[in-house]
Amino acid sequence: xxxxxxxxxxxxxxxxxxxxxxxxxxxxxxxxxxxxxxxxxxxxxxxxxxxxxxxxxxxxxxxxxxxxxxxxxxxxxxxxxxxxxxxxxxxxxxxxxxxxxxxxxxxxxxxxxxxxxxxxxxxxxxxxxxxxxxxxxxxxxxxxxxxxxxxxxxxxxxxxxxxxxxxxxxxxxxxxxxxxxxxxxxxxxxxxxxxxxxxxxxxxxxxxxxxxxxxxxxxxxxxxxxxxxxxxxxxxxxxxxxxxxxxxxxxxxxxxxxxxxxxxxxxxxxxxxxxxxxxxxxxxxxxxxxxxxxxxxxxxxxxxxxxxxxxxxxxxxxxxxxxxxxxxxxxxxxxxxxxxxxxxxxxxxxxxxxxxxxxxxxxxxxxxxxxxxxxxxxxxxxxxxxxxxxxxxxxxxxxxxxxxxxxxxxxxxxxxxxxxxxxxxxxxxxxxxxxxxxxxxxxxxxxxxxxxxxxxxxxxxxxxxxxxxxxxxxxxxxxxxxxxxxxxxxxxxxxxxxxxxxxxxxx
Numbered sequence: 001x002x003x004x005x006x007x008x009x010x011x012x013x014x015x016x017x018x019x020x021x022x023x024x025x026x027x028x029x030x031x032x033x034x035x036x037x038x039x040x041x042x043x044x045x046x047x048x049x050x051x052x053x054x055x056x057x058x059x060x061x062x063x064x065x066x067x068x069x070x071x072x073x074x075x076x077x078x079x080x081x082x083x084x085x086x087x088x089x090x091x092x093x094x095x096x097x098x099x100x101x102x103x104x105x106x107x108x109x110x111x112x113x114x115x116x117x118x119x120x121x122x123x124x125x126x127x128x129x130x131x132x133x134x135x136x137x138x139x140x141x142x143x144x145x146x147x148x149x150x151x152x153x154x155x156x157x158x159x160x161x162x163x164x165x166x167x168x169x170x171x172x173x174x175x176x177x178x179x180x181x182x183x184x185x186x187x188x189x190x191x192x193x194x195x196x197x198x199x200x201x202x203x204x205x206x207x208x209x210x211x212x213x214x215x216x217x218x219x220x221x222x223x224x225x226x227x228x229x230x231x232x233x234x235x236x237x238x239x240x241x242x243x244x245x246x247x248x249x250x251x252x253x254x255x256x257x258x259x260x261x262x263x264x265x266x267x268x269x270x271x272x273x274x275x276x277x278x279x280x281x282x283x284x285x286x287x288x289x290x291x292x293x294x295x296x297x298x299x300x301x302x303x304x305x306x307x308x309x310x311x312x313x314x315x316x317x318x319x320x321x322x323x324x325x326x327x328x329x330x331x332x333x334x335x336x337x338x339x340x341x342x343x344x345x346x347x348x349x350x351x352x353x354x355x356x357x358x359x360x361x362x363x364x365x366x367x368x369x370x371x372x373x374x375x376x377x378x379x380x381x382x383x384x385x386x387x388x389x390x391x392x393x394x395x396x397x398x399x400x401x402x403x404x405x406x407x408x409x410x411x412x413x414x415x416x417x418x419x420x421x422x423x424x425x426x427x428x429x430x431x432x433x434x435x436x437x438x439x440x441x442x443x444x445x446x447x448x449x450x451x452x453x454x455x456x457x458x459x460x461x462x463x464x465x466x467x468x469x470x471x472x473x474x475x476x477x478x479x480x481x482x483x484x485x486x487x488x489x490x491x492x493x494x495x496x497x498x499x500x501x502x503x504x505x506x507x
Contacts, residue, residue, distance in 0.1 A: 088410060089409070089410055090409050090410075096119065096408070097247065097404045097407040097410070097411070098244070099122050099246065100243060100249070101251055102252045103250065103253060103372070104128075104196045105133070105192050105251065105253065105372065106191065106390040108126065108251030108252070108371075109192060109195035109196045110389075110393035112124040113199035114398060116203035118401035118407060123205045124199055125207045125226075127209060133351070135386070136274075136308045136384075137188060137315065138158070139184045139186055140183065140468055140470070140471055141182060142469060143387045143390065147390060149191075154185065155187060155309070156311070157289060158309065159174050160174045160291075163293055164292060164293065164295070165448060166445040167449065168506055170504075171452050171453070171455045174461070174465070175461060183468070185291070185309055187310055187311065207230065208230070209230045211252065211258075212229060212257075214227065214248065216262070216366070217367075224248050224368070226242060226243045226245065246410065247400060247411065249396060250262075250374045250375075251370075251372050251374055251393060252374055253372070253373045253374055254269055258368065263362070263365070264363065268356075270319045270356075271321075271352060271355070272318075272352065272354075272383060273317055273330075274315050275315070276314075277342060277345040277348065278312065278348050279313070279314060279342050283342065284309075284313075288309070291308045292306065292307040292338070294307075294337050295448040296337070296445055297445055298336075299318050299337060300319060301320055302320055302321055302322050302323075303321070303381070303442070304319075304381075307342065316338065317334070318330045318331055327352070337506075340507070355378050355383045356378050360376050363375045363420055364420055369420075371393045371396050372388070372390075372393060375392065379434055380435050381442060395423060396416075399419035403416075403418065430472075445500065446492075446496045447492060449500070450494070454487065
């Protein structure tokens with residue numbers, strides 16, 4: 001999913017690898033900032049900060065005074081001298097920290113943009129510049145403002161969410177929204193291109209190429225040497241090229257090649273399957289400002305199915321972790337459940353993609369770090385990842401810029417670990433709460449019926465949207481939380497100890 005452009009590798013400048021011994025980072029629980037209703041029920045849970053156990057920063061006093069060492073090779077001129085920069089030392093005058101970002105989705109593009117704005121020498125490598133990733137495309141309101149997204153990026157402003165139970169009981173969510181609040185629906189090909197072009201305008205070098213791999217520094221005098229196929233402006237075979245950099249940011253998705261190269265470990269993943277469908281105008285009007293979420297064993301044993309509006313069509317899809325081979329069966333299930341509302345639709349595109357279920361065992365090694373899907377920052381019960389991808393990329397870039405003093409100081413693993421600690425501290429509790437929600441409500445159709453029933457509660461809807469739109473775990477009404485807790489237990493008991501309702505027919 002990544003790419004590079006031919007950049008002359010500096011024969012004179014290579015960076016010393018950071019001296020901190022790699023220690024496994026214990027990730028936080030899987031991150032689910034889930035479906036709208038999901039977030040609501042969980043938002044009320046009082047959860048203490050769950051900061052993943054990372055490694056304590058190594059004392060760097062020995063590095064603090066490290067000086068730049070210059071080795072003169074046996075050459076005829078000083079221009080061929082090799083400059084070795086120790087981690088923690090200032091870079092030679094005129095030399096900036098070199099960072100390669102692999103992958104140009106929201107995570108990679110946001111990383112490159114923030115780095116370039118800080119004056120750091122930045123390379124953004126992306127192969128699929130016209131990529132249409134299978135993605136529901138929902139983004140929270142806070143992302144539009146925080147990442148300064150133009151209004152025309154948003155295809156639809158969703159103010160109504162319909163939750164549909166296994167027996168087709170419908171609950172309308174959205175009554176607590178203010179007039180200026182909505183969920184943005186975007187197409188990934190539009191959003192990703194905007195973010196990449198902005199990074200380019202701010203100084204990042206955008207490379208249309210396929211990242212093939214990299215050599216890992218084996219000594220303190222070595223840089224990372226990346227190999228990629230450069231496709232330039234045209235499609236074709238591409239030209240094999242290399243690039244030397246000091247830092248590598250892997251933002252190349254669930255099948256991250258960077259993660260493989262640094263031996264970051266595997267994680268469980270879901271398969272998301274989606275069909276883009278153009279439906280008759282009369283039916284499209286229904287989805288003008290509405291999205292639908294369906295739950296039930298017929299559409300997914302452990303996830304949910306959706307009908308989300310795009311600019312002139314809808315996205316109809318589902319996902320699963322535990323039964324990937326059955327994904328076509330579950331896709332047929334959502335087609336059948338939503339049949340009356342998408343009747344007459346024409347499939348214009350079919351998409352499938354893996355979605356990580358939890359962070360990788362390792363997210364940092366030496367001067368390489370993972371962000372976004374590559375790191376595993378996707379919500380477990382909803383598969384939401386756009387905001388968390390972009391946010392992790394920006395936060396990572398801010399850490400690199402700060403640690404390198406805006407690109408004039410060499411960094412090491414200890415510096416990058418600061419980002420991991422900050423991320424886990426900020427979002428660990430959210431991930432834990434949403435993970436709990438999935439464990440409680442996604443286990444059976446009886447639990448799903450209970451879940452949808454709870455979504456009728458005004459308090460749940462308020463907490464749901466507040467938590468989703470502003471990416472914080474809400475719950476500032478202790479009495480409301482207690483009442484909801486009691487109703488949750490009562491509802492679960494009722495549906496687990498009674499005959500299921502008869503199947504309803506959707507209007």
